[in-house]
Amino acid sequence: MNHDKTAKEILSAVGGNDNINNVIHCVTRLRFTLKDMQAPNKEEIKQIDGVLTVVESGGQFQIVIGNEVPKVYDSLLKTMGRSPETTSSDNAVQGEKKGLFNRFVDVISGVFMPVVGVLSAVGILKGLLALFITLNWLTEEMSTYKILFAIADALFYFFPILLGFSAGKKFGGNPFISATIGAVLVYPTMTAAFTEGTAMSFLGIPVVLMNYTQSVIPIIIASYLAATFEKWLSKIAPSSIKMFFVPLVTLAIITPIVFLAVGPVSTLVSDYLAAGAMWIYKLSPIIAGLIMAGIWQAVIIFGLHWAFIPILINNLTTNGFDPINGMLFCTTFSLTGASLAIAIKTRDKRLKPIATSATIAGLMGVTEPAIYGVTLPAKKAFIMASIASGIAGALAGFMGSTAYGFAAGGVFGIPIFINPKGMDTGFIGFILSVLIAFVLGFILTYMFGYKNASPSASSKQEKVEQAQPSLVTSDSNGYAGVSAISPVQPVTEAQEEKTVFSPLTGKLIPLTEVGDEAFSSGAMGQGAAIVPTKGVAYAPFDGVVVTIFKTKHAIGLLSEDGVEILIHVGINTVSLKGKHFTSFVSDGDTVRKGDKLVEFDLEGITAAGLDTTTSVIVSNTAVYTDIQAKEQGSIVQGDALITVK
Incomplete structure (x- = not known):
């Protein structure tokens, strides 16, 4: 790429x-x-x-x-x-x-995204330390353990500071202001006052002290208030003193409000959320695991998993453990097993490496390649993986599998499920759920979730495959490019020049003069541009139609000797949605030089306010050592346009 x-x-x-x-x-x-x-x-x-x-x-x-x-x-x-x-x-x-829910997901993803990587890292380290204690490799009195534990625990202890910085950026405020508020929440004097039960007040108003270390919700709300107040204050503050005046007033007003109201209320909400999650879980851990794990990857597809992140983290910071992730973690491995089954079973030379790499990515905890590149296209494979996830999740719920840290999926996240007090039945259940998810995902997919294509494929598809077709890439403006996916033979000096003939009649101009950077910069490949005087495009060589866009404004072609060409009629003509275009070929058609590909109404396109300049691009430019276009001037359809070596 x-x-x-x-x-x-x-x-x-x-x-x-x-x-x-x-x-x-x-x-x-x-x-x-x-x-x-x-x-x-x-x-x-x-x-x-x-x-x-x-x-x-x-x-x-x-x-x-x-x-x-x-x-x-x-x-x-x-x-x-x-x-x-x-x-x-x-x-x-x-x-x-x-909508309210969409805004919530957007805020949560924006706040937590920057810290997820570090959050996962320290969670794994905590799990490893628990393992080392269990194996008697370390003891809690050893200096090595204390230093490593400080690394693993510091982010959680000072979570309000890091989340304050992240939330401040997300809400458009000064992140250093919100991070400072977070630091005040965990300031040693305030923490000690809570621990010792010392009474405090602000301007005579009693302060309800809370323990804000490892807290999540109070600092997010505080950051929103600070950012909102800061924006308003910045509009009215004199520019000469704004640099220090705005942070000073914001901190002096918002921080006490957090201690007086926001902190106690949001901490209470946090406690209720954790208690509510545990109540639902305890109703039936088996059913909870079956349903949640069964649909979890579908939730990820829609990007809604971020709505659950505050609950998972809040469970950890409030209770010290989280059973929900204990049920969901296995889902990564069911998809990984399904991908491995397809990698082994498929005869598709293009799919096999994709499925193999998706399997490796899945073991590392990244499931999107397995979802979008392998199992969803196979449809049944995704269903089989979801069934395996549900069964494994039900087992995890039954065995009481619990997370004691936060980490992304994959083998590196396994240590977070080790109880700091030592390995228990919950961890054994967790390991079994991971193994069952992987094995069952593999077996169900191999047996029921994937079938190789029938040998009697359509003749058009066979033509495209025999010609080593390419994938066509495009953007919303209708720009398209052809990117080779099949092995390309190395170019040698003995190879002859290959000629691409003009598909159009009109005025030839350099590609650099096209009125759009996507083409003029050469990002799509080298070639030439024609301002057409006739609204007809013909095949520039003998070959195969790799694709013709549904809007008919762009055609990808592959010559018999391996040259990939994109003919893109006009600029932004995708917006016409096929109006003023008539195509005469379909995907997979064999064409001979001079065959009519598409007709287009020059006057209609111009009347729509669009440029008719047509780019003719050698999409696999990187394959060739030299690409030369004919010098500018008039050109007739069928004239030599581009030579490649």
């Missing part, structure tokens, strides 16, 4: 920089908050190289990338000309209104 190219195509696809309020990323997804959620074309975005799928959920437009998402995110920020700070808040421009 070319991360810069993928980022440029995604940026254009979501409506450009001006349509983005903010963008963050998680383990596998780019999560956009857009001004106009209708601007992107999801089906075309799915074709961009590196994109697994697209999900709209929680008020976010989520593009699933997989393990490469951090690199694509970095390239996206560079392309956008923004820093992470300027993309992480919603204060710049308000997008379309979102």
Whole structure:
């Protein structure tokens, strides 16, 4: 994957920089908050190289990338000309209104996303320390243990500070102000006063002291109040003193409010949430595990799992343990087992490496490749994996499997389920649930969830496969590119030049003069551009139609000698939704040089206010050492246009 190219195509696809309020990323997804959620074309975005799928959920437009998402995110920020700070808040421009639940999911994902990686790391370390104590490798009196435990426990102890910083950024306030409020909540004097039962008041008003170490909800509410007050104060404060005046007044007013009202009330809410979760769990751990684990991966598909994160973390910070994640953790392994079954069983040479890599990613705790690249396309495989998850989750609930830390899925998260007091039946049940999920996911998928394609495939599909077809990538503006997925023979000096003939009649101009950067920059590949004088495009060589877009404005072709060509008629013509276009070929058709591909109404396109300049791109540019286009001037359909070596 070319991360810069993928980022440029995604940026254009979501409506450009001006349509983005903010963008963050998680383990596998780019999560956009857009001004106009209708601007992107999801089906075309799915074709961009590196994109697994697209999900709209929680008020976010989520593009699933997989393990490469951090690199694509970095390239996206560079392309956008923004820093992470300027993309992480919603204060710049308000997008379309979102429902209460969508706003909740958006806030939770934005607040917790930046700390999830570290949160998982220290959770795993805590689990490993419990294991080392059980095995008598360490004792609690050893200095080594104390240092490692401090590393594992510090984030939880000072959680209000880190969450304050993250929440401050999310709400568009000064993150250092909200982090300072978090620090005040866990300040030693205040913590000692609570421990010793010391009475305190503020301006004569009694303060109900609470233990805010490891707390979650109070600082999130406090950060929202601080950000809101800070924005208002910034508008009226004199610019000459704003730098120190705004933080001073915000801290002096909001912090006491937190101690007097927000903290006690939100801490009480936290306690009730934890008690409520435990009450539901205790009604029937088996049924809870069966239902929750059975639907959990479907919840992830819609990105709604972030709504559960506060509950899981609140259980840990309030009770010191969390049984819900004990039931859900096995779901990663059922999908991993299903992916392995398909990797072993499939005869599809393209699917086998995808399923294999998805299996490896699943063992590491990343399930999106297994979901979108392997099991969902097979449909029954996803159902089989969900059945395996439900059965394994029911067992975990029955055995009382419990998490004592927070971590993403996968083998590295296993230690968080070890009871600090020593291994118990809950951990044994957890291990059994993971093994059953993996084995049952494998067996059910292998036997019932996947069938190899029938040898009597359609003739068109056979033609495309025999010609080593490519995947076509596109964006919401209708730009498309062809990205090779089959092995390409190395180019040698003995190989002859290959010629691509002009599909159009008109005026030839350099590709650099096309009025859109996606083409003029060469990001889509090298080639030429034609301002057509006749509204007909013909086949530029003998080959196969890899794809013709449903809007008929773009056609991907593969020549008999391996040259991949994209003919893209006009700029932004995807917006016409096929109007003014008539196609004469379908996907998989064999064409000869000069066969009519598509007709288009030049006057109709121009009247719609669109540019008819047509780009002819060598999509597999990287394969060749030299690509030369004919010099600008008039050109007739059938003339030599591009030579490749």
